[in-house]
Amino acid sequence: MLKDGVILDSGKLRDEIVSLCIETAMQDFYSKRLALQLRHYIRDGSYLCRLKTPSSPSSDHNKFLPNFQMDDGDIYDCKKIHSQPSKRNISISKRKKQTSDKLRDSRIAESGTESESCPPGSFPVLKATKAGPLNFSALQDFASSRARSFLKSKAMKTLAIDNPADHEYAKGTVSGTYGGGEGTFSVWGPNIEDRSEMSLSQVWVVHAAQHQIYMALEAGWMVNPSVFGDARTRFFIFTTNDSYNTWLYNDNTKSPEDRGSNNLEFVRGRHGMPFGKRLRCQTINGNPSEIEITIIRNDEEDWEVLVDETLIGYWPKSNYQVNSANEVSWGGEIVNRRTRGRHTSTQMGSGHFSTDDLGTVAYIRKMALYDLDTDLYYPPEEDIGIIMNNGNCYDATYWDLRQADDDDDFGHYITMGGPGYHRRNCP
Incomplete structure (x- = not known):
């Protein structure tokens, strides 16, 4: 039975543990949302799979949802948008440009899906790089x-x-x-x-x-x-x-x-x-x-x-x-x-x-x-x-x-x- 913290010294069961964590989370009160709150860490060759379960839907003391790691080694937290002292609703995602730029499509330097990796209502915040904390x-x-x-x-x-x-x-x-x-x-x-x-x-x-x-x-x-x-x-x-x-x-x-x-x-x-x-x-x-x-x-x-x-x-x-x-x-x-x-x-x-x-x-x-x-x-x-x-x-x-x-x-x-x-x- 999976408890709140399970540490296994062997790496062979890593994929099975991750799957079990996600499956267990999906059955919890928060359903799909909690599945995104899976945290996994590697510490000295050991594997820790941990589920964080808030006590109630209204307990919104944490500004951050659990983190995720990109292929380049960067680690992000997902911060809740409404945790900011926002002055207005920032719902506009694009501003119409007044000029065209035919060169842009092949030259864009940004790639990756950090924003899409966070659940709705949150955005990614870089916490650490492959070299360590910022x-x-x-x-x-x-x-x-x-x-x-x-x-x-x-x-x-x-x-x-x-x-x-x-x-x-x-x-x-x-x-x-x-x-x-x-x-x-x-x-x-x-x-x-x-x-x-x-x-x-x-x-x-x-x-x-x-x-x-x-x-x-x-x-x-x-x-x-x-x-x-x-x-x-x-x-x-x-x-x-x-x-x-x-x-x-x-x-x-x-x-x-x-x-x-x-x-x-x-x-x-x-x-x-x-x-x-x-x-x-x-x-x-x-x-x-x-x-x-x-x-x-x-x-x-x-x-x-x-x-x-x-x-x-x-x-x-x-x-x-x-x-x-x-x-x-x-x-x-x-x-x-x-x-x-x-x-x-x-x-x-x-x-x-x-x-x-x-x-x-x-x-x-x-x-x-x-x-x-x-x-x-x-x-x-x-x-x-x-x-x-x-x-x-x-x-x-x-x-x-x-x-x-x-x-x-x-x-x-x-x-x-x-x-x-x-x-x-x-x-």
């Missing part, structure tokens, strides 16, 4: 050093590196009044020299004034071994409303200083890419791999995040004291620790400079803006400024292919990246 404490230094670098990057186009842990950028930026921004990002797997460093490509939607950042909304892909324990390329979002003193990473990880006085939140929906999702990467002259990211203010003045046209959730307007952005940027960023007494060799983008061939360099195409009425438009070429901390290590170039054909699939785009350390040029 280490979100590493984000505190990331945020504090980024605050210094970001505010300095607004002051001038060429910056002196005066902090050995500074963030370095290569990006295109526009200034005005905006209701959002979007772009289609090529996805790469840059090499990271030191585990405490990272490399990313993203869109920034920002409201900054008088050397303060009142709103920063960020989304893109990142390689960050100190957080994920591996060098895989993963999807992320990030926000702050006080110059990175407090912040929210993805949908559930707050800065240590945030103890309730600054209640940043992100409300997830049922569908869309999980945070921390591994992305398929492009290789040099290989098949392109892309992710389309949109950040847009909706009619309720909440800030939605869409990935490949699917709404994954929103930052509530209550997070911020402002209701519009005055700057949008697209580009890359790395952390330079100088752990070997020189500039890091951590790559940005593909590791190639921005003027290399398109099959070898990272790009962000279809760069677009939204006005406060959610109408999409493309930034005038003369409005885009290129910001580079250290152009000998990483650079960016803006291109415009839209003069001849307004439906061009590359449109306004930026190429960016670089290899980092070079004995003469990037010491």
Whole structure:
């Protein structure tokens, strides 16, 4: 007879035990639902099959349903949507695009069925990778050093590196009044020299004034071994409303200083890419791999995040004291620790400079803006400024292919990246 916890030293009966667990669960009060609450673990060659049976249908103290593991080793929990402090019903799964993009079908970087692996009314949350549990404490230094670098990057186009842990950028930026921004990002797997460093490509939607950042909304892909324990390329979002003193990473990880006085939140929906999702990467002259990211203010003045046209959730307007952005940027960023007494060799983008061939360099195409009425438009070429901390290590170039054909699939785009350390040029 199967009891609440059964441990078998032999692995031969593994499949039979799993089947029995599921069969028993199906006969329980919760019927099909409880079948999804099967947990199984492997501990030192032993096999544990455990059923968790809530005491009653109304005992909803747990925010999470049991986890599941993907083929790549990532482990997810399923979090109940209504456990979030939601401000509105997030039922819209897709937003109608105002432009077509004929290149997208063969280039989409996301694959997998994490969302479908969770029962209705819940969404997947990454808890651990094959390398082990996530280490979100590493984000505190990331945020504090980024605050210094970001505010300095607004002051001038060429910056002196005066902090050995500074963030370095290569990006295109526009200034005005905006209701959002979007772009289609090529996805790469840059090499990271030191585990405490990272490399990313993203869109920034920002409201900054008088050397303060009142709103920063960020989304893109990142390689960050100190957080994920591996060098895989993963999807992320990030926000702050006080110059990175407090912040929210993805949908559930707050800065240590945030103890309730600054209640940043992100409300997830049922569908869309999980945070921390591994992305398929492009290789040099290989098949392109892309992710389309949109950040847009909706009619309720909440800030939605869409990935490949699917709404994954929103930052509530209550997070911020402002209701519009005055700057949008697209580009890359790395952390330079100088752990070997020189500039890091951590790559940005593909590791190639921005003027290399398109099959070898990272790009962000279809760069677009939204006005406060959610109408999409493309930034005038003369409005885009290129910001580079250290152009000998990483650079960016803006291109415009839209003069001849307004439906061009590359449109306004930026190429960016670089290899980092070079004995003469990037010491």
